[in-house]
Each structure stands twice: as structure tokens, then as C-alpha cells.
Amino acid sequence: MSLNPESNGKEEVRIGFFVCHCGTNIAGMIDVEEVAKYVATLPNVVVSKDYKYMCSDAGQDLIVQDIKEHRLNRIVVAACSPLLHERTFRTATMRGGINPFFCHMVNIREHGSWVHSEKASATEKAKAVARGAIGRVKFHKPLEKRKEPVEPAVMVLGGGIAGIQAALTVANSGKRVYLVERDATIGGHMAYFDKTFPTLDCAACILTPKMSEVGAHPNITLWTYSDVEQITGYVGNYKVRVKHRPRYIIEKDCVGCLDCIDHCVFKNGNTDDEFNQGLSKRKPVYIPFPQAVPKIVAIDPNACDFLAKGKCDQTCIPSCDKNAIDFTQKETFDDIKVGAIIVATGFKTFDAKRKPLYGYGKHQNVYTALEVERLVTSSGPTEGHVVLRDGRTPKSVGIVHCVGSRDHQTNRWCSRVCCMYSLKLAHLIKEHTNAEIYNFYIDMRCPGKGYEEFYERLLEEGNHFIRGRVAEVTDAAQTKDEEGKLVIRVEDTLAGFARRIPVDMVVLATGLEPREDANDVRRMFNISCSTEGFFLERHPKLAPVSTTTDGLFLAGACQGPKDIPDTVAQAGAAAAEAMALMDAGFVEMEPMTSEVDELRCSGCKTCLNMCPYSAIGRDDAKGVAVINPVLCKGCGVCVAACPSGAITQNLFEDQEIFAEIKEILAHA
Amino acid sequence: MNAIQREIRYESDRDPAFADAIRKMPGCEAIDRCIQCATCSGICPVASYMDITPRRIIELTRSGFKDDVLKSNTIWICASCYACQVECPKEIGISDVMMALKTKAIAEGTYPKGMPIPILAQEFHDMVSQTGRVSESKLVQKLYLKTNPFKMFGLRRLGMKLMKTGRMSLKGESMKRPESLQRMLQAARIKK
Amino acid sequence: MPEEFEPRIIAFFCNWCTYTAADLAGVSRMKYAPTTRVVRVMCSGRIDPQFVLSAFAQGADGVLIGGCHPGDCHYIEGNYKMLRRFNLLKRMLSDMGIEKERVRLEWISASEGDRVKKVVNEMTEHIRALGPLKLPEAMAKWDVEFEEEVKEEPAHV
């Protein structure tokens, strides 16, 4: 492996150099003609020219013709970031008839013209990095992108509306879908709602048909009460181990007749019903809500006396004529192979107790918005009657916006949906109780289709809208008509004075935030998160549903607060991206993997534990290390660790990088 | 009937130097982050007695409407209880801004006529700079002599109670060596 | 005023985090000193200490290494390997008389464009204060001295 480029294979190195104006983006701050003229003087450079738009068809054709005309065997393009157009120029190089990896890009826009303010030094820097590339490209070798088959199956994590929509879209294209949901049923947060804004469609009417479609769909394997235990592999070939938590019910036998619930030893509920936000109780054997999919009961190990304390008459067992109850069930696992994964794990609402001055958890009549969703819905604990915990119907209700949001002490971001759902709740409460409704807001954010009209409708219904963030909800009454009420202290900024408004009921419009285990999920799937903790998309505009990990897509509020219309649209997009991957049938793997040169390898095993993907094994017969190209992800950590320099990483070989450094620093 | 007057402000009425001066005072750096949400006015125990609410004071200050701010009684009614600063969702040092405005008003003598608090502050400052201690009764006497002597008469009921319970001493309090305090204060003063 | 010394800094940026952050700084039109020349690697763990030595030997005045925050590495733990090598390298460089401030390791995530600007500007100032390293010239001088030494003593047989 001599350093002399000429002897690298027989043919002499002939380089074509193209520097792009990019309109004025580059030419505005870098003298591109000067760079082209300078590079022409460098050894092995046969063609050196500048062009207005290298990434245009005309620009690419320039490369193709010059390769043919001047028998070029190396191409260097100085333009924008390789992360943007490396693929474009490699394709053009291939069309010219030479191996695409003989093309190398130099970033003189994002790292050059856009970030410098002085033409001379920017041009000097452009020349240096161009010179580096010229030095480097001599050592490039022909490489082939490895094609890997894509498993025609998708795993969707999370069974909320995002997961449901993505699963259905993919399943309808004939592909296999594994929908993994942590709770006992799919439906997510949307299942709690009575109506949805702005059209006041009943949430159940638009959600339950989709849920039953998922339940019945031949292509969807639905696993509820399940989590992802472990994931290995890479795009097109993910191996996922799914853990099924014991339901103590034999799923295939249970028909959802619910007799076991009636015969449970507990005559009425003995533990908080999470679905009803704790407003009512449920038994240890339960079904979250009547339209649950799958319509299978589950036994809560903490609430069931037999499971928790080991002694109970177990009156439930004989009541089930399908004898589907099985207390001996243990955790089971399933190992599946999928080509793509869609993460749709959703969000958590802000814990209102973190704003003590609003008195949630202290004053009985302070509710969170989710609790009120359960109060207004007819299938809720109060059959839709909005009543306080002491049975009274409220005559005045205060809805507090931005609870936990737009606040440096809790969540800095606006949660985007609270203004709209507060309007919806105001309408529903008014409809059920005809009470005086007050909404306290900082900015009324109603940007969607039909949103502003919905706000207008609420105004015309005679609800009070007070612009001012509520400072405190207190029961320290100061006048007769404040006794027995919750007093809201606020400055009505539009009217220009402070107000004390006594109400019977306070509703806190809590914002959206990442789930507690977002960090664990993030680390398991190797995706990064933004500063707030939501999962980070590859690019907010150019790739909003994909992540930096190929084959892994995002949908719904796990990527950031959003309402149902945006969530469904994003779920469709994620499904489309996954299907594109599977329809292509194969995926091209970047060739930057590493190889061991057996002659140099001393078998010292330093590299073995370097590899996080255990792609390096040891051939005991020859006493040398061996790298499995399928598992190698091309990070190059082992290359730098090898004491005898026996490992090389394609496209990032030591000699290429040494040459690049040497040329960058070489004087003109 | 309120007199009909035209109320419009021109950019020339703004004094950006005033706004910048306040921004440089300790704790007042973040006033530009304010979204006028009014949590400060809502939580303030005395906002309802102020002619300009704390929220509007922040807006007027950062825009540089110096006269409106320094003529208002807001900064004097503010009792520095820090409730607004603690609750502000944008973590703006609102109490520090009120304190900075007090300092500016006292320094420039631009406070509403008859407002006792700046006079109390000055008297307090002078007494402590001299003796190193505060003698409550002497301070109250000095304040009322400067503001309205007749009201002193109203204090006799309170004075009697304090005398009866031994909580009123007419003796002037002082440090043993106040001159050491004065030397320190002199050395700490900004070298002009 | 003597013509101001423009430091030349070789910046090894990892493809997934710091290189992307530098792109973001570009897209956001942030301005910073034109002193860095970026060499892209797939992971900061790929950076062989010899690259840093070679950069100094060829005339670089400073070397900046950018990687993902611990726990965020696209290849799970490449940055930890870099941290280990970096600590050893830093001690070795100072033993060889190269000031500590001339080589710097920064964790910069894909969304931290402003940190790229801050770090580059800061490092440029530090190195401008230290002045040029001029290792190639020094080496040339040492070669000459070595030649003379050898000439004076007859080779021991």
C-alpha cells in the first residue's frame, strides 16, 4: 500500500475540479474564478472550472461530459454541504462512467461563504480545503454500495391515533405490521375525549371505527400490554424483542363478556380508574372502556388480592365459562424481524401539582382538562353531567390557559393545542351547565382551518375571555360572595385593572410534555432529542418524519406538541416513508465499513471490545481479527485503536486523511 | 366630564438611554423577554392600589417612557415582597426593576410630591450612614416633620401602646465606633 | 500594527453532530472567524491521535475536535473512546511543549449551531494570544542542528 498515488493501480490520476457559484451564495463571498484558476495549477488536475449552479442538470452534465472528454478518473466538487448534494454528484460521476466514490465534495458554503464576512480570507480558506480534497481524492478507491434486502414488515410503537393511522396505512398496502401498545387497549389520549375541535365531532365516532379496523385487520398483529425489550440490526433488518406483560387472561379465549368483572370478590371498584383520570374506581379485573380494542379484560396485579397478597376466593375463575383466567401466566417474549420502525409513543400532560399556586390537589374543585374531558363525556364516570366532587353543578367556571407552558420554571414551549381544547371544553361545559364561563389566556392561539371561526362562535356564546395569566387560585375569601368559592386573582390587561373572580370550578389547561421514559426509548432506538426532550427529526422541513437513524420514523406528539389533524397527517407521512423503503425491496448501505489486513494484524484483540455492535470476531485458526461487514456500521473507532494500523475504513482511510491534512496546510 | 385631550406618543417622547440605564442595573437584564402576561400584576398584593400596574411599568420602562414611570406611585407602593419576581414565567427580576427605578427616582429627585417613602428612604440612609443604627422613634419623628407634622398627633395611640409594653425607646441608637462604618462607606463609594 | 497573525486550525468534526451543527450555523448565517479547516470523520472515535500530531507537524496552530454529547453518539460510545485518547494526547502534547489551549475537545450536538460559532471564535482568540506554533520551521532547524552534531563526532564504529 505505497503512498505514491500513481502506482495505485496502473492508470495515472486525472482530476476534474468544479467550484460552484450557487448563484451568489458562494460567489458573493468567495472569488470562485480565483479558486478555479489556482486549483488548475495543482498536480494531477486536468480540468478546473467554475459554474453557476453545479447541482442543476446542466452542472451535472458538465461533469459527465468532462469525464468522457478528458478521461477523468477523479472528481472534486467545491460547493455546499456533502450532507445535501453528495448523492447528486456521485450519481453524476457514475453517469460519467467512473465509480461514484471517486467523487469528493468540499463544503465552501455552509462552512465557508455563509459564515465568513471577509472575501480575501474566505477565498484563502476555500483554496486550502479544495487543495486538501485534491490531495485526498487521489487515494480514493472504487467502492460499491452494499445492497441489503428490506424485511417487508413494520413495527409501530404506540397505539394512539398516530400509531393507529400509521399501522392502517401500511397494512392497507399489504405489508405486515406489528402494533405494540403498552396499555391494555389502543386509543391513546384521544379515547379520553368527548368531542374534538373545531368541528365538535365525537371523538369515539371517529376513533373507534379505526380501532376496530386495526383489531380486525389481517395484516396487523396487535400486541397490547407489551413493550419493546431490545432492538438490534439496522435499516431493513431490525431484530426486535417484544415483551408481553402477563394479563392473567388467555387472550384467544376471552370474548369480552365481562362476567368475571361482576363476579369479582370486590363488589365495587377498589382502585383508581386511570382511564377516568381517577375520578372513579375500578375493580382489579377490568376493561379500560367499553369500546376497548382488543375487547379483552386484564387483571391488575397490584389491585388483585390474589396476585398482591396471595389469598382470595377467586370467584372470578368459575364465572368464566371459557375458563380464560390463568393466574399462572408469566412474561412472554416475541422476536420479530422488521424493515422499518415508526415511533408514535405520544405525550404526557403537565402535572398541575407543579404549579402550587393553582391549588390542584389542595382545592377539591380544581380539575385538570383531562379530568373534565371525562366529566363531559356521556360514557364518563358522571354520565356527562358536569358536577363537582360534592355533587353540586357549578354556576361559574374558570378555565386557566398555559398551565406549565410558556414558563421558564416548567416548560418553555407553547403546547399548541390548549387554547383550542379550552375553547371546546368551555363550549361543552356551557352546554351542560349553562354556567358563567371565564377563559384566562395570554394569547388566543387558533391558527388552524376553522379554528378562528370556532373562537368567534365561543365569543358569541357569551363566554368571558380575559387576557391575563392567572396568578393564583385561592380560597382565602375577602367578601361575602367569595365565601365557599375559589377566587381567581388576575390582571385583566385589556380592561387595565386587577380583578378577583370567584368561581365554583377551576379547569387547568395543562400543556403537553415528553413522557417520563422518553430518554430510555430514545437511547434504545439511538435517536436524539431536542432541548425540550421531544424526539429530534432529521430535518424540520426537509425530513420531518425521519430521524438520523435510517429506517426509523416519528409520528405524532412524541416529536412535538401537535393536534389530531397534524398527528394523522404526520402518521400518514411516516407510513409512506416506511412503505417506500419496503417497496424498494432493498436498501443501499454506505460502504464506509472497515476491513482487517490479515498480514498486518498481530491478533492482539485490542479492537474486539471496541466495537459496540460486536462486528469484530477472531479467526482463532489464523489468529487474526475478522470484521463482519453486515454488522459493521462504519464508525471507524477500531481503526484508530489498532496499534499496528491493520484496519482500514473505506472512504476514511488513514492515508486519505493524512493527505487531506497535509494538503490543507501546505503553503500556496 | 373628563377634559377632552389628545393622547398620542411620538418616538421623540421615548428616552432609550433611560431604558438602557435600567437594563444595566443588577437583576434588570431580562426586561426585553416580557410577553405582557400580567402574572406579576395578578400576584402583586398591592397592584390594585397602583396607578400603573407592574406589567405596564415593565413595558413603559423598556420602551423608555421615563416620565410616565417616574411620576407613577407604583414604584413607591411596591413593598419589595418579590412575589412577582418568583412567579414571572420569563424569570424577569421585576422586584429588582422596581428597586432600580426607586434608586433612579431618588437620585434624580423625580418622585411625586408628598410621597413619604422616598423621604423615609433618604432619612433612613442618612441616619444609618451617621450612626450605623436606626432609632425607630427618631426616624418616625423625622419622617413626619418632613411630610405632614399634624399626622404625628394620630400616632399617639400607637405610641402609648408601645410605651406601655416597653417597646419604644426614645434614646438615639448608635454603634460604638460609627466612624469605622463611615470610613468603609467612603472607601466603597464609586470613584468618580 | 504588524500584519495580524491569522491562526490556522484543523477541525475534526463528527458527521452526525458537530458537522451538522456547523451546517446549521451556516444555514442560520452566523458569522465566525475563517481560521478553521474542517476534516469530516464518521465518528469522533475515528480520530487517530496521529492525525492531531500530523496536523501540528504540518504547521497547524491549533486542533479542534467536535463530537456528540456523551450518550448521544450515533454509534453509541465512539465519543467516550475519543475522550480517553484525548486526555492522554493532551498530556503528551504539553510534555512536548505544545500548550494545552492549542488542542480542544468540544461536545456539540446537531442543534447547537451557536456553540460552533462560540467555540471557533473563542479558540481563535486564545491561539492568536499564544501566537503561531511554527513546528515545521522548528523541525527544519532541529534537522540542521542534528546534522552538525553528527558531523562533529566521528561515527562510532
Add this chain to the structure above:
Amino acid sequence: MKYAYFPGCSLKSSGRAFEESMLKLFAHLEIELEELDDWNCCGATAYMSVDETSAAALAARNLALAEKMALPLAVPCAGCYGVLRKSAHLQKDYPAIQKQVKDGLTAIGLSYTGAQEIKHPLQILAQDLGPKAMRSKVKKPLKGLKVACYYGCKLVRPEAPFDNQHDPQTMETLLKGVGARVVDFPMKTACCGGSLTGTIPDVGLELSWAILHDAHRREADVIATACPLCQFNLECYQEDIQEKHPDLKPIPVVYFTQLMGIAMGLSPEDMALHRQVVPLTPILQEKGILDSGAAKKSPPRQEHDA
């Protein structure tokens, strides 16, 4: 357990009951307090509103004196507690102010490194000493006495160094430890009026009324405080408040140290109950905590001690 002690001006005049009861209580609990030699007034908010840098130096002198004694500094008056902490913050966060304070202190041979610990008696009793040590000393548990614990602003704002900012419980824990019953009191950190009560009564008295009114609504027998200014504003103006709020019934306002002392069997005189404008003794007798004849004729009102 030994502390340097910074009384502050109020504790030498209108707030004397706080100093007297605290000194006796701490002695009874074998906590040693050594008053700073020739301390100076902390400046309160008044001095700061005239000149912030000198105010920082003023307070820093006391911190420097305490640092010389190498003892944590006990600061009972909440007002002084807030000002001393603010001076420490200003010096830490603003180098310009730190430099000037340093110049000032060096001119009189003092120095302040920023390490000085500033502690309130509530913190000392609840955290340093701890409830167990006091449980054995309770002689007359305050059975049946319903107390509203009032903290005011400076102990919890701008930050709460030793307790929850919105719902502090230190005083409740201490008083429950000596047998009292505490009422839920959401206005425990509301502003008492501060310097407004003496200067703009129309505003100050309303704030005090709101607190007294809510204490009655919660059926409290007595309000316990930990700051001389709060005690003064809440207790001494009740008659003036009644002019605008005739329905306001008088309610004694005491220092928590007085209640704890009584519970540990210390005499009403030691606990300076004779300093009350609204007497507490009758309520204690009615609850059987003090036997009826106990409170002798109140001792002569010495003008003030040395």
C-alpha cells in the same frame, strides 16, 4: 452548637420580645449565641433604594464580622436575613459591586470571601437541632391551641433556602412538635405591608387586615411569626384596622419562639408575654396551658437594658 448572632435594630426596640424569648429559649436548649461585636444596621430595603452598592457594603460588614468569628451567623429578623443574603448574591453575581465592597472592607481591615453561612432560627431549630432533641424538653404541651403560622416574604423569596417556597412547613413542624395544632393558612407567605403600613396606611393596613381576617376564618387562636416587622404590622395596628373593618376581632400575634418557650415550661416573663399589645396570656389560661394566677402583675417596663 454555637452561632454568631446578628440581632438587627428592630430586635433592640419594637421587636424586643423576639430577642428576649429567643435568647432564653436557645439558652434552655443549650444553643450558644454570641452577638457580633459593634454590628451595624443591615439597611433594609430603604437604604438599598438609595444606593445599592453601599447597601451591599453595609450588609457585607456584618458578614465579614461573622466570618472573622468563623461561626454560622444566626439572623432572626427576616428583613435582615433577606438583605444579608441579597448582599452575598450581589457580590457573587456582579464583579463591579464585589470590587467596591472589597475596597470598603479592606479600608477597615475586614474581608468577606462569600463562604459565610446565614441561618434563621427556624432553620437552626428544625434542621440543626432537630425535633427529637426538643421533644424531651416539652413540659406544657400547647394542647388545643390553634396556631396560624405566618412566614412573610423574605424567608421564602426571592429564594427559599431552607423550606418549600409556596408552602413552607418548618414552623408548623416545630409548633406541632410542642403540642400545638396548626391551621391550614394559604396566606402564610402573603405580604404583611412592610414599610407601607407606617407610611401609606390606606394600603398597608388593608394587607394586614387580609391576613388577620383569613386567620380568623381558619379559626386560629394566635398567629405565630418569625419577623419583627410582620409582628409589628399585624399586631399593633389592629385598632386602626377596626375603624375600616369593625367586624375584625383582636387576635394575638406572637413570635414562634415565645410559644415554644411556654411549651418548654419557661415563664411568661422570660417569654416577654408582657410585651404583647394584644395579650396572649388569657387564651393560654383558657386552654389550661397556663394556670389562671400564673401571670403576675407584669414586671416594671425597664426603659431598655444596657
